Amino acid sequence: MKIQQIHLTDYRNYTKQSLALGNGLNFILGQNGEGKTNFLESIYVLGLSKSYRSDDVDLIRFQSDFTKIKATISMKDNLQEMSIVVSELGKKVLVNNQEVKRLSDYVGNLNIVLFAPEDLNLVKGSPVGRRYFFDIVLGQVDKIYLKDLSDFKYILKQRNELLKQMQLHPTKDETMLDILTEQLAVAMEKIIQAREKFIGNISKRASKNYQFLTTKNESFTLTYLPSISGNVLQSLKSRYKTDIQSGTTNYGPHRDDFDFMILYKSAKGHASQGEQRLIILAIDLALIDYIFDQKNDKPIFLLDDVLSELDTEKQNRLLNYLLSTGGQAIITATGVLEINQDILKQSKIYRVVKGYIKEELKHGQ
Secondary structure (H helix, E strand, C coil): CEEEEEEEEEECCEEEEEEECCCCEEEEECCCCCCHHHHHHHHHHHHHCCCCCCCHHHHECCCCCEEEEEEEEECCCCEEEEEEEEECCEEEEEECCEECCCHHHHCCCCCEEEECHHHHHHHHCCHHHHHHHHHHHHHHHCHHHHHHHHHHHHHHHHHHHHHHHHHHCCCCCCHHHHHHHHHHHHHHHHHHHHHHHHHHHHHHHHHHHHHHHHCCCCCEEEEEECCCCCCHHHHHHCCHHHHHHHCCCCCCHHHCEEEEEECCEEHHHHCCHHHHHHHHHHHHHHHHHHHHHHHCCCCEEEEECCHHHCCHHHHHHHHHHHHHHCCCEEEEECCCCCCCHHHHHCCEEEEECCCCEEECCCCCC
16 A cells, blocks of 8 residues: 555644655655654554554644544555544544544554654563554454454453452452453453464564564564463452452453563663664564555555664665565655665655655756
8 A cells, every 4th residue: 555645734833735655765854843753643643543642632733723634545456535634522534535433443444554763662661562562553454353452441441440349348249250250351362362373473574574684693583471371261260369459450461561582582681772773673574564464455664763773784775675565665864865876766755844845856857
């Protein structure tokens, strides 16, 4: 899939912006604070229906009533129009001018893989960020997983409310707790199985990508660390006392974690910032291939300010690889002086100044 045209109305520092994007690499150049990341974020919002940086109301340009993002997207077999309108009253999403009532039905029409500076927290940050990162991708390509995750969260909320009541008012009657625990165990097993299969697939791909990016023969693996295993129902029932005392469900997919291993050591304690960046890039490239396998169409790859942190060789190695995939990538940077001319000749270059983006014409155009 490729974004052909995108239109922004009152989005952050953009009043009105229309842009035709190229099929391959698209460089959005500009100084810090001019709006490069805002533009990249708008594409993410269009695909996922929410920002990775802030709340919905922050997307609306100052003193405006709403913001709108609209795009024409070339899919594998057809063209598709998508739009999202955000106001203080909520959000409205449309596909081919037809409103989609449920966001779960909307997400997945435009697949996105993002690399942002915030992703460096993925390796050494909290498990919450890691769960969200992988759930975003699984939710885009697997509607069943998205529904199972929603069902799990709903039952988990009910169970936690009951546990709080039992914490304050102890009772020997555990009938309702048994019922909710059985329902929760079923939902948990579905999520755990989906995550195990997904991470096993991604780990193999990411390992090859990491060696490609580093040019070193270092083993890298991504591992899934479920907080509960074996017979899920029995494990939950054996922890009744602990859960009642704390007033919450202490084990399950909402407490799972993931680890990144280099040379069989956890990257959390050993990886440098450069290695962390390459780990995330290796995983992102694996996610692109995974989504393609699932949907037979390449996702849009968004890279925010990643090139400045890579040496010249790694920059060009990454960009050449992206060109070879035939997918569309949108890349923010302050400049392209270190990028090979052969790559630039096959790319589109845009300049953003004070909330306006304009394509830079190449010599001879």
